Amino acid sequence: MRNSSKTKEVLIYIGLAIWMIVNLFPVYWMFTFSLKSNPEIFGDNVIGLPKEWLWSNYTTALHTGNMGLYFMNSAIVAISTIIITLCVALMATFALTRLIWKGRKTLNKFFMLGLTIPIHASIVPVYVTLSKLNMLNTYWALIIPYSAFSLAMAILVCVGFMNEIPRELDESACIDGCGVFGVFFRIIVPLMRPAVATVGIYTFLQCWNELMFANVFISKNALRTLPVGVQALSGQYTTEWGPIGAALVLATFPTLFVYIFLSKKIQESFIAGAIKG
Amino acid sequence: MNKMYSNKWYIIIFLLPALILFCGVLIAPIGASGYFSFFDWNGFTEKTFIGFSNYKELFTSDSIGFMKALGNSLLLAVLSVFLQLPLALALALVLGKKIKGERAFLSVYFMPVLISTVVIGQLWLKIYNPDYGVLNVALRAVGLDNLTHIWLGEKATALGAVFVPILWQYVGYHMLLLYAGVKSVPPELREAAMLDGASDGQVNRYIVLPYIKPIIKISVIFAVTGSLKSFDLIYVLTNGGPLHATEVPSTLMISMLFLRNRYGMGSTIAVLLIILCFAFALLINLVFREED
Numbered sequence: 039m040r041n042s043s044k045t046k047e048v049l050i051y052i053g054l055a056i057w058m059i060v061n062l063f064p065v066y067w068m069f070t071f072s073l074k075s076n077p078e079i080f081g082d083n084v085i086g087l088p089k090e091w092l093w094s095n096y097t098t099a100l101h102t103g104n105m106g107l108y109f110m111n112s113a114i115v116a117i118s119t120i121i122i123t124l125c126v127a128l129m130a131t132f133a134l135t136r137l138i139w140k141g142r143k144t145l146n147k148f149f150m151l152g153l154t155i156p157i158h159a160s161i162v163p164v165y166v167t168l169s170k171l172n173m174l175n176t177y178w179a180l181i182i183p184y185s186a187f188s189l190a191m192a193i194l195v196c197v198g199f200m201n202e203i204p205r206e207l208d209e210s211a212c213i214d215g216c217g218v219f220g221v222f223f224r225i226i227v228p229l230m231r232p233a234v235a236t237v238g239i240y241t242f243l244q245c246w247n248e249l250m251f252a253n254v255f256i257s258k259n260a261l262r263t264l265p266v267g268v269q270a271l272s273g274q275y276t277t278e279w280g281p282i283g284a285a286l287v288l289a290t291f292p293t294l295f296v297y298i299f300l301s302k303k304i305q306e307s308f309i310a311g312a313i314k315g
Numbered sequence: 316m317n318k319m320y321s322n323k324w325y326i327i328i329f330l331l332p333a334l335i336l337f338c339g340v341l342i343a344p345i346g347a348s349g350y351f352s353f354f355d356w357n358g359f360t361e362k363t364f365i366g367f368s369n370y371k372e373l374f375t376s377d378s379i380g381f382m383k384a385l386g387n388s389l390l391l392a393v394l395s396v397f398l399q400l401p402l403a404l405a406l407a408l409v410l411g412k413k414i415k416g417e418r419a420f421l422s423v424y425f426m427p428v429l430i431s432t433v434v435i436g437q438l439w440l441k442i443y444n445p446d447y448g449v450l451n452v453a454l455r456a457v458g459l460d461n462l463t464h465i466w467l468g469e470k471a472t473a474l475g476a477v478f479v480p481i482l483w484q485y486v487g488y489h490m491l492l493l494y495a496g497v498k499s500v501p502p503e504l505r506e507a508a509m510l511d512g513a514s515d516g517q518v519n520r521y522i523v524l525p526y527i528k529p530i531i532k533i534s535v536i537f538a539v540t541g542s543l544k545s546f547d548l549i550y551v552l553t554n555g556g557p558l559h560a561t562e563v564p565s566t567l568m569i570s571m572l573f574l575r576n577r578y579g580m581g582s583t584i585a586v587l588l589i590i591l592c593f594a595f596a597l598l599i600n601l602v603f604r605e606e607d
Contacts, residue, residue, distance in 0.1 A: 058423050058424070061426060062426075067442075079447065081447075084449060126336055129332060130329065130332070138317060138320045158584075158588050158589070159345050162344075162585060163343070163347035186336045189336060218325045243429060249432060249550065265433040268437060279441065279447075282441075286434045290434050301418075301422045301425075304429070305421070308491060308492075309495045313533060
């Protein structure tokens with residue numbers, strides 16, 4: 039009895055370890071080939087650590103490959119989206135949880151529809167509208183749709199947190215002479231920090247990795263975001279894998295870096311986004 | 316305070332930005348897509364109303380191959396529910412039992428979800444590369460030369476080769492959701508069952524699984540609708556090729572819109588995708604309700 043449970047445990051750990059390797063290998067391989075020369079990647083040393091650490095792959099990716107530019111574009115789009123999503127969602131949540139009016143429950147449900155609407159639904163009309171407004175090939179062409187599609191999840195998370203803030207705080211602030219805006223900005227918003235972090239992280243990851251809109255709404259090289267830029271770059275460097283590897287690492291590095299420090303928070307934000315009530 | 320909080324103007328001011336954004340980008344376009352789907356339209360010249368012709372053409376034309384594309388995404392949905400989810404569930408059950416290294420395993424398994432699909436796609440392009448890719452190199456190294464393939468270039472292997480990274484990337488996502496469920500099972504329930512002499516398997520079967528059923532349902536819905544909508548990895552790996560072997564509705568939609576300028580037909584595919592996603596979500600809800 040004792041023995042069989044021991045073997046079972048060992049088998050479980052072997053299984054877990056194998057799956058761990060399956061998950062780590064592609065990332066490990068990406069890091070190593072980003073530092074290798076073609077002869078190493080293509081024959082001498084396919085899987086091992088680089089014999090000669092070729093940092094020049096990174097300079098190639100950054101300079102001739104424009105990775106620095108794409109990186110900036112992605113950062114601008116992601117940060118603007120996060121700010122807009124948070125402002126709009128916090129305001130809407132305040133109206134949905136604090137202000138008193140009929141139909142706020144229905145409206146909340148209406149917003150939650152956004153969790154299930156696929157981005158395909160809007161691609162043609164949004165493309166046509168953006169082109170009529172001459173807004174294709176601008177940052178706004180991505181920021182506005184991204185904010186709209188992040189809104190449902192942001193409201194979902196914010197409503198949860200805002201309901202936890204005791205109403206007595208509002209009342210005492212009122213007695214102290216705060217108006218509605220005073221309560222909102224001085225009492226509610228500062229207490230919403232955990233929600234802001236959750237929404238911010240989730241929204242960041244969604245924008246940072248989004249491909250379909252970024253590919254369709256932006257065709258100017260100068261405005262491309264990372265996913266589209268990496269695609270373009272790999273088209274240019276089909277035979278040189280080193281610089282492509284470097285570009286992949288550059289695109290992935292920020293997310294993994296943040297993940298190392300905030301793994302728990304990031305996981306929570308994904309759980310919050312999926313499991314509604 | 317109640318009087319101040321019932322003031323109409325404040326309500327309007329606080330809601331307006333969200334309503335404009337939400338209706339402008341999400342709700343109105345659904346209607347517009349539906350409207351466009353009844354027209355023959357290249358995006359620039361006048362639209363011609365053609366009724367349900369787009370829908371008819373989509374379901375009957377072999378040259379578009381929508382049924383094939385839909386079939387591919389449904390196959391992915393089946394694989395996702397019957398391969399990806401069980402694996403994710405098994406991992407969640409094991410990790411949810413407070414084993415050593417729980418956090419480390421969890422964090423590594425979830426990592427692929429965070430990496431951009433373009434990066435994942437580019438990596439797998441390299442893994443599948445017929446000459447220098449890890450897969451063929453490994454097969455040659457162990458003397459299985461006859462098993463090497465041009466994985467993404469041969470009609471027979473392309474679909475499978477595209478599905479592997481898609482399924483692989485999101486195991487961690489489903490595992491995380493299910494793990495959160497397993498962790499929410501009250502310890503008393505578990506302990507009581509253990510005291511009654513239940514084995515691990517029995518505890519999982521009779522206590523944990525029924526308890527996390529709502530989350531399993533969410534996972535199944537995400538797996539199915541996600542498969543119907545799948546785009547990124549296929550776009551990067553094959554863009555529907557070779558000879559449309561890996562086409563799915565989304566890749567078809569994009570090529571209708573931006574290669575062939577058929578905006579009406581592209582909208583038709585979008586509308587069908589939305590309807591299918593909602594229909595499957597409802598269906599899955601019903602199936603789970605029936606079981607109770």
